[in-house]
Amino acid sequence: MGGDNKYNGRTMKEAHQLLNLDNMHFNVIKNHLMETTKESKIPLSIVNDVGRVLETFCGDIVSRHYSLYEIVGGDRNLIITMNQTLTAC
């Protein structure tokens, strides 16, 4: 974000790729960091900048992606969803 601190740690991918993190893990941490930033009375425009920067890490931190089957929740939910979709009115 333009500060002069130099980050000397591992890349976000190196630090997180073996942790099997999904979108929910990422959003919990991102929201927590955003809330903490808000509480410190930092101007909203900066809080939003922080949010945008954090969002750029998502692809390097999240390594667990779900199939549509898993998102729906297995056979039973898939059948219910298909029935609802295919049944007119």
Ligand code: HEM
């Ligand atoms: C915006 C999101 C995140 C940021 C900016 C972030 C940032 C960092 C940083 C800077 C490190 C240290 C890297 C190093 O020098 O070794 C780290 C390590 C770590 N992070 Fe995150 N992190 C994020 C999300 C998460 C999430 C969602 C989890 C788990 C729920 C997590 C768990 C860990 C763990 C366990 C380590 C230590 C890994 C190790 O030592 O092998 N992080 N993170």
